[in-house]
Amino acid sequence: MTRIFLSPPHISGRERDLVDQVFESNYLAPAGDMLVQFERDVADYTGFAHGVAVSSGTAALHLALRLAGVSQGDEVWTSSMTFIGGVSPITYLGATPVFFDLTPASWTIDCDLLEEALEAAAKSNTLPKAIVPTDLYGQACDHARLNELGTRFGVLIISDSAEALGAMQNNVHTGSGAHIAILSFNGNKIITTSGGGMLLSDDGMIADEARKLSTQAREKAPHYEHKVIGYNYRMSNLCAAIGVGQLEQLEDKIARRREIFAIYQRKLSRHPGLDFMPEPNDRRSTRWLTCLTIDPDQSALSTEELQEICTEADIEVRPLWKPMHLQPVFKEMGCRFVGPGHCEHLFETGLCLPSGSGLTDAEQDRVIETISGKL
Ligand SMILES: *Cc1c(COP(=O)(O)O)cnc(C)c1O
Numbered sequence: 001m002t003r004i005f006l007s008p009p010h011i012s013g014r015e016r017d018l019v020d021q022v023f024e025s026n027y028l029a030p031a032g033d034m035l036v037q038f039e040r041d042v043a044d045y046t047g048f049a050h051g052v053a054v055s056s057g058t059a060a061l062h063l064a065l066r067l068a069g070v071s072q073g074d075e076v077w078t079s080s081m082t083f084i085g086g087v088s089p090i091t092y093l094g095a096t097p098v099f100f101d102l103t104p105a106s107w108t109i110d111c112d113l114l115e116e117a118l119e120a121a122a123k124s125n126t127l128p129k130a131i132v133p134t135d136l137y138g139q140a141c142d143h144a145r146l147n148e149l150g151t152r153f154g155v156l157i158i159s160d161s162a163e164a165l166g167a168m169q170n171n172v173h174t175g176s177g178a179h180i181a182i183l184s185f186n187g188n189k190i191i192t193t194s195g196g197g198m199l200l201s202d203d204g205m206i207a208d209e210a211r212k213l214s215t216q217a218r219e220k221a222p223h224y225e226h227k228v229i230g231y232n233y234r235m236s237n238l239c240a241a242i243g244v245g246q247l248e249q250l251e252d253k254i255a256r257r258r259e260i261f262a263i264y265q266r267k268l269s270r271h272p273g274l275d276f277m278p279e280p281n282d283r284r285s286t287r288w289l290t291c292l293t294i295d296p297d298q299s300a301l302s303t304e305e306l307q308e309i310c311t312e313a314d315i316e317v318r319p320l321w322k323p324m325h326l327q328p329v330f331k332e333m334g335c336r337f338v339g340p341g342h343c344e345h346l347f348e349t350g351l352c353l354p355s356g357s358g359l360t361d362a363e364q365d366r367v368i369e370t371i372s373g374k375l
Pocket residue numbers: 055056057058059082083084085086134160162163183184185186196197
């Protein structure tokens with residue numbers, strides 16, 4: 001029996017041919033036609049005017065925060081339930097993260113909490129420099145409301161859409177209207193470049209600056225001239241070629257992940273105590289990962305027990321993200337947490353199931369039978 005992974009890369013289109021084209025052109029460099037095309041394709045797909053491809057989602061967020069003017073001593077408000085790559089760039093710039101709870105209705109940042117906190121901060125003149133809402137597990141935040149809050153309080157919104165390429169709210173791509181949005185093309189995301197990320201913005205100046213900062217901040221001169229410090233963050237043309245091929249299949253991958261979710265939900269919901277991640281009426285989640293919670297009072301097995309059973313059967317499952325306000329590194333920094341702690345409850349009871357778009361029916365049956373057999 002072979003191991004079933006959580007969300008492995010799924011290559012099924014023109015990726016190899018496109019990579020071969022790069023070899024033929026000899027543009028094995030962080031420049032070239034594929035890079036230009038990948039940026040254009042992702043921008044067109046998401047509806048943003050500009051895309052800047054970089055080496056990771058973390059790098060994209062670092063650039064985004066720097067371009068939003070985040071610096072030493074600033075606060076950046078963000079979701080507590082997220083991956084560390086969505087938070088560490090805040091600290092790279094010497095700013096302090098403040099962590100917000102999510103709403104159980106969508107598992108994304110609670111905008112009521114945010115509004116209350118913004119009102120209080122406006123009165124005491126302690127508004128954050130930026131807000132980084134996380135589109136969790138393929139689900140768009142309530143960006144319509146976030147954009148309204150950002151405008152009303154004069155705070156920039158930087159959408160961490162790393163997990164949610166293709167997610168929609170009211171048929172508009174997630175992150176639309178934000179100052180900047182970022183994506184990840186890490187190996188486990190819905191499409192991959194084997195590692196990579198992108199910064200999206202409607203502002204051409206932001207895109208130009210991001211491109212410059214990602215390539216060592218060279219000034220326009222025949223020699224190497226520098227007025228500010230930049231980074232070596234640009235995506236390789238070779239990786240971009242994989243991305244061009246992957247993006248062509250994105251809608252199929254979303255359809256398949258949604259189907260996988262629906263099958264798990266249909267076949268496992270009959271067991272008492274199992275609940276699946278909700279999807280509000282105005283959203284289309286990509287169902288990047290199928291997430292469920294297990295109520296220990298109702299279910300025959302706890303989350304840990306189920307996890308052990310799957311691990312023994314060579315099936316990779318994972319707990320949900322451990323909230324950032326519970327992480328030792330942020331506790332030590334004394335970072336604030338705002339909210340009643342819904343995300344703590346999800347962390348204690350939640351599990352992600354194998355969800356890759358390349359998962360076969362037989363593999364999914366094996367996962368379902370392994371779980372059902374013990375419940
Ligand atoms: C994956 C991810 C990132 C970081 O992306 P990398 O490409 O791995 O650097 C940031 N935020 C969230 C929410 C993510 O899931």
